[in-house]
Amino acid sequence: MRQNSRWRNFAVNSLTVLGSVVFTLLALEAVFRLLPVATAPWVQPATPENPVQRYVANMPFTWSVGWNFKIVSHGRTNVQGFIAGYDYDTAATTPLVAVVGDSFVEAMPVRFQDSLTGKLQQALGARGRAYSFAQSGAPLSQYIAYARHACELYRPERLVILVVGNDFDESVYAKRARNGFFHLHPKPGGGFDFKLSPVPPMSVAERIGRNSALALYFFRNVSKSGLIQLLTIGRAQADERKVGPYVGNTLASADAARIAEGEQVIDWFLDQLGSLCVKPDGVVIVVDAPRPEIYDPGMLEAVRESYFGRMRARVLAEGAARGFRTVDLQDAFVASYAKDQRRFEPSIDNHWDEHGHDVAAAAIVARLGDWQPLSAGAR
Numbered sequence: 148m149r150q151n152s153r154w155r156n157f158a159v160n161s162l163t164v165l166g167s168v169v170f171t172l173l174a175l176e177a178v179f180r181l182l183p184v185a186t187a188p189w190v191q192p193a194t195p196e197n198p199v200q201r202y203v204a205n206m207p208f209t210w211s212v213g214w215n216f217k218i219v220s221h222g223r224t225n226v227q228g229f230i231a232g233y234d235y236d237t238a239a240t241t242p243l244v245a246v247v248g249d250s251f252v253e254a255m256p257v258r259f260q261d262s263l264t265g266k267l268q269q270a271l272g273a274r275g276r277a278y279s280f281a282q283s284g285a286p287l288s289q290y291i292a293y294a295r296h297a298c299e300l301y302r303p304e305r306l307v308i309l310v311v312g313n314d315f316d317e318s319v320y321a322k323r324a325r326n327g328f329f330h331l332h333p334k335p336g337g338g339f340d341f342k343l344s345p346v347p348p349m350s351v352a353e354r355i356g357r358n359s360a361l362a363l364y365f366f367r368n369v370s371k372s373g374l375i376q377l378l379t380i381g382r383a384q385a386d387e388r389k390v391g392p393y394v395g396n397t398l399a400s401a402d403a404a405r406i407a408e409g410e411q412v413i414d415w416f417l418d419q420l421g422s423l424c425v426k427p428d429g430v431v432i433v434v435d436a437p438r439p440e441i442y443d444p445g446m447l448e449a450v451r452e453s454y455f456g457r458m459r460a461r462v463l464a465e466g467a468a469r470g471f472r473t474v475d476l477q478d479a480f481v482a483s484y485a486k487d488q489r490r491f492e493p494s495i496d497n498h499w500d501e502h503g504h505d506v507a508a509a510a511i512v513a514r515l516g517d518w519q520p521l522s523a524g525a526r
Contacts, residue, residue, distance in 0.1 A: 172361065179360035183219045185211045185367035187255075187283075189357075191228050192327055192346040199296045200282060200327040200346075201228030210255040212496045214369045220256055232259040235278050237300050242275040242520045245297035247290045248309035251435065251498060252281035261501040263309070266508035275520035278303075282328075287412060288318035288341065289328040291419045298424035305518055306425040307511055310462060311435045312395020312455040315409040318416075320344060331412065339415055395437050395455030396497060406457055413462050417469055427470035431514050433507065434459045436477035438492060442484060447477075472514050479510040 188206035193199055202224040212218040226234040230253050246252055246264045254262035260269070264279040271277060278301060280293035290308050297303050316322045320330040320342070327346040331339035349357075356362040392399055420430055437455055440446040450456050459475075466473045480491055483506045491503030499507065515521050 176359060176361045179364050182360070182364075183209050183211045183216050183221075184360045184364045185209060186360075186363055188224050188230075190282075190327060190346070193343055198329075198343060199280075199292055202230070202282070204228050208255065211368060212256070212493070216368070217495055218256060218493055220258060222255065222259060229279060229281070230255065230259065231279055232265060235301065236276075239276060241273075242271075242305075242518075243301055243303040244271070244275065244277050244305040244307060244515070244518075245294065245301065245303035246277060246279040246281070246307045246309070247293045247297070248279075248281045249285040249311060249314070250281070250283035251311055252279050252309050253283055254279075254498075254504065255283075256493075256496060256498045257501050257504060261504055263504050263508050263511070266504060267307075267511065270508070270512050271520050274523055284317075284325040285328055286317040286323070286330070287314045287416045288331050290314075291341075291416065292329040294420070294423055303425060305429045305431070305515060306423065307431045307433060307515075308420070309433045309435065309507075310459070312437070312458075313397040315412050315454075315458045316397060316405075318412050319408065331415065333408075339411075394440065394450045394453040395435065395459070397455055399450070399453040399455070401452060401454040401457055405454060409454070409458050410461055413458065413465060416462075417465055417471070420471065421469060428472065429518075431472045431474060431511060432462065432466045433474040433511060434463055434476060436475075436480045438480075438497065439490075441477060441480050442490065447481075474510050474514050476507055476510060479506055 186209045188202040188208045191197075191201050191203050204224060204226050207221065207223045208230075210218070210220045210222070222230055225231045229235070244267060246267065252263060254264070259265045262279075264277050267277040278297065280297055282289075285293070287310065294306060294308070297306070313324070317324045318331050320332050323330050323344060326344045328344060329341055330344050332342055333339055356366065420432075421427055423430070437447065437450050437453070437459075440450045451460075459477075463473050463475055480503075483489070484491075489502050491499050491506065493500055512521060
C-alpha cells in the first residue's frame with residue numbers, strides 16, 4: 148500500500164512539474180509573440196525551372212538585434228521574393244540599375260527607403276528604376292547568378308555589385324556558409340565548375356523552431372553575439388586598436404594557399420562579369436571598407452595585409468584594369484568620418500545603418516554621374 152502511494156505521489160508530482168513547465172513555455176511563447184523578435188521571411192529554394200533562390204512572395208519580416216531589441220525594423224518581400232518597397236516589372240522600359248549583393252544590399256536593418264537601393268531610386272526619381280537582387284549569405288558566385296537573372300528578365304543598363312569581406316572564401320563550395328546558392332567547385336586542371344548547392348529538406352524540429360517566437364528569440368536575438376552583449380552590460384567596448392582574428396567579417400589570416408584561391412575566385416568573377424548584358428563601363432564594383440578599423444588610421448594600415456585587405460585591393464585593381472567602374476568605400480567612409488565623426492554601423496551589429504547606406508549611395512551616384520537618368524536629375 149505504501150509502495151503504491153509513493154508511486155502515486157511521484158506520478159502526481161511529475162505531472163505537476165511537467166504541467167508547470169508546459170504552462171510556463173506557453174506563457175512565454177504568448178509574451179514573445181507580442182515582442183519584435185527577429186523573424187526572417189521564408190526562403191523559396193531554387194529549382195531547375197527557377198534557379199535563383201529568393202524569399203516567399205509578399206511575406207512580412209522583423210529585423211531586431213540584441214536581447215533587448217535595441218535595433219528594430221519591419222519590412223515585406225515583394226511579388227518577386229526580393230526585399231523592396233515595390234514590385235518589379237519585366238515590361239517596364241525606363242532605364243534600370245540592378246543592385247546585387249548579400250545582406251548589405253538586402254538591408255533588413257533599415258527601412259527600404261533608407262537602404263542603398265531605396266536611395267538610388269530616390270536619386271533616379273521617375274527617370275529610372277533601381278531593383279535589388281540580394282539575400283543574406285550570398286557570395287560572389289551567387290552574385291553572378293543574380294546578375295544573369297536580372298539580365299534575362301529586366302535588361303538593366305547599369306549594374307552595381309557590392310563586395311564584402313566574406314564573399315571570396317564562401318564562393319567555394321567547400322567553404323560555403325549556406326546552401327541554396329551557386330558555388331564554385333575547383334577542377335583538377337584549374338578553373339571552377341559553377342553549380343547550384345541544393346537546400347536539404349527542412350526537418351520537423353526546424354519547422355517548429357521557425358514558428359516559435361520563443362525559439363527564434365533565443366536563436367536570433369540571444370545568440371552567441373547577443374549573449375556576449377547581455378553578459379557585458381556596462382563594460383567598455385573592446386579595444387579596437389588590437390587587430391583581432393577577423394577583419395571584414397572573415398578570418399584575417401592570409402596564408403599563401405588561401406590568397407591564391409581567393410585570387411582565382413576574383414579572376415573567375417571578373418571573367419563572368421565581362422560576359423553579362425551590361426558592358427564593363429556600365430558595371431560598378433563597390434567594395435566595403437574594413438570596419439571598425441577605418442576609425443583608426445593606425446589600425447587601417449595594420450589590416451592592409453589581412454585576407455580581406457589583400458582581396459579588396461585585388462578586386463579593385465583588377466576590376467579597374469578590365470574596364471569596370473570601381474568604388475572603394477574605404478575612401479568614402481574615411482572622408483565622411485573625418486567630417487562628422489559619425490560611424491556607419493551600430494555598436495551591436497556590423498551592417499550599415501542609415502548613415503552608412505547614405506554615404507555608400509552618394510559614392511555610387513557620383514560614380515554613375517554620367518548616366519543620363521542620374522545626370523538629368525542632377526541638372
